[in-house]
Amino acid sequence: MVPVQWYVWLGLALFMVGVFGFLTRRSIIMMFLSIEIMLNAVNLLFVAFAHFLNDLRGHTMVIFIITVAAAEAAMGLAILVSVVRNRLSAHVDEIKQMKG
Amino acid sequence: MNPIVFGYLAAAILLLSLLAVTNKNPVHAILLVIVMFFHMAVMYIGLGAEFLAAVQVIVYAGAILVLFLFVVFVLNIREETGGERFSSVWPFGLSIATGLLLLAVILSGKVRLGAMGPYTPQVISAETHTKILGRVLYTDYILPFEIASLILLVAVVGAITLAGREDR
Numbered sequence: 001m002v003p004v005q006w007y008v009w010l011g012l013a014l015f016m017v018g019v020f021g022f023l024t025r026r027s028i029i030m031m032f033l034s035i036e037i038m039l040n041a042v043n044l045l046f047v048a049f050a051h052f053l054n055d056l057r058g059h060t061m062v063i064f065i066i067t068v069a070a071a072e073a074a075m076g077l078a079i080l081v082s083v084v085r086n087r088l089s090a091h092v093d094e095i096k097q098m099k100g
Numbered sequence: 101m102n103p104i105v106f107g108y109l110a111a112a113i114l115l116l117s118l119l120a121v122t123n124k125n126p127v128h129a130i131l132l133v134i135v136m137f138f139h140m141a142v143m144y145i146g147l148g149a150e151f152l153a154a155v156q157v158i159v160y161a162g163a164i165l166v167l168f169l170f171v172v173f174v175l176n177i178r179e180e181t182g183g184e185r186f187s188s189v190w191p192f193g194l195s196i197a198t199g200l201l202l203l204a205v206i207l208s209g210k211v212r213l214g215a216m217g218p219y220t221p222q223v224i225s226a227e228t229h230t231k232i233l234g235r236v237l238y239t240d241y242i243l244p245f246e247i248a249s250l251i252l253l254v255a256v257v258g259a260i261t262l263a264g265r266e267d268r
Contacts, residue, residue, distance in 0.1 A: 002106045008208045010110045014117060016201040021121030023193030024186045029126050029172060033133055036164065037117050040140055043152075051147040055217030056236050060244075062152050063237065066159055067248040071255030073164045077171045078262035084175050093187050 007048035014041035026091045028080050032073065039069050101146035109146075112139045124185055130168050137161040148221050151230040 018041060021034030043062045050058025084090050116136040123129040137160050144153040224232055237245055
C-alpha cells in the first residue's frame with residue numbers, strides 16, 4: 001500500500017516540471033503544453049486525496065478541470081493561430097509590437 | 101496500489117514530462133506528453149477512478165493533444181528546431197521552479213487527512229464508478245455542470261471568432 005505522501009511528492013514534482021517549462025520555453029505551443037502538465041499534476045492530487053478520503057468530490061473537480069482545460073486549449077491555440085497568421089512569431093520574446 | 105507499480109509509473113511520468121519540456125521538436129514533445137497521459141490513466145485506475153481514466157485517454161490524449169498536433173502541423177512551426185529553445189532568462193525560471201519545489205516538499209510533511217467520506221472502494225465497486233459519479237454530478241454539482249457547458253460554448257464561439265478568416 002502506497003502512502004498518500006508519495007502521491008503528494010509526485011504531484012509536486014510534476015507541477016514544478018510544468019512551472020519550469022512554462023517559465024523557460026520560448027515557443028508558445030510548448031508553454032501551453034507545460035500548462036497541461038501542471039493541470040495533470042493537480043488532477044493527480046485531487047484523485048489521490050479523493051481515494052484516501054473515500055470521497056467523490058475530488059473526482060467531480062477533475063471532470064471540471066478537464067472541461068476548463070479543453071476550453072483553455074481551444075482558446076489559446078486560436079489566439080496562437082491568429083498571432084502567427086498576422087506574421088508575428090510563434091515565440092513569446094519576439095512578440096513585442098503592441099501598436100496596431 | 102503496489103509500490104513497484106507506483107514506482108514505475110512515477111518514474112515514467114516524471115521522465116516523460118521532463119523530456120517533453122526540454123525537447124527541441126514540438127511534435128516529439130506532444131507525443132511524449134501523450135504517452136505520459138496514458139501512464140496517468142493507469143495511475144487513475146489504480147486509485148479506483150475508472151471513468152476518469154477513460155476521460156483522460158479519450159478527452160486529454162485523444163482530443164486536446166491532437167488539437168495541439170493539428171495546430172503545429174497547420175502553422176508549420178519549423179523555427180523551433182533552428183533557434184534557441186529556452187528564453188534568455190531561463191536561470192530565473194529554473195531557480196523559481198526549484199525554490200517552489202523545495203518549499204512545497206518541506207510543507208508537504210504537514211499534510212493531514214480530514215474527515216472520511218461515505219464512498220469506500222467497496223461501495224464504488226459495488227455500484228460502478230461511472231454510475232456513482234454521474235449521480236453526484238447531476239445532483240450535488242448540477243450548477244457547476246451547467247456553468248461548465250457554458251464555458252465550452254464560449255470557447256467554441258471564441259475559437260471560431262479568433263481563428264476564422266474574415267475574408268469569407
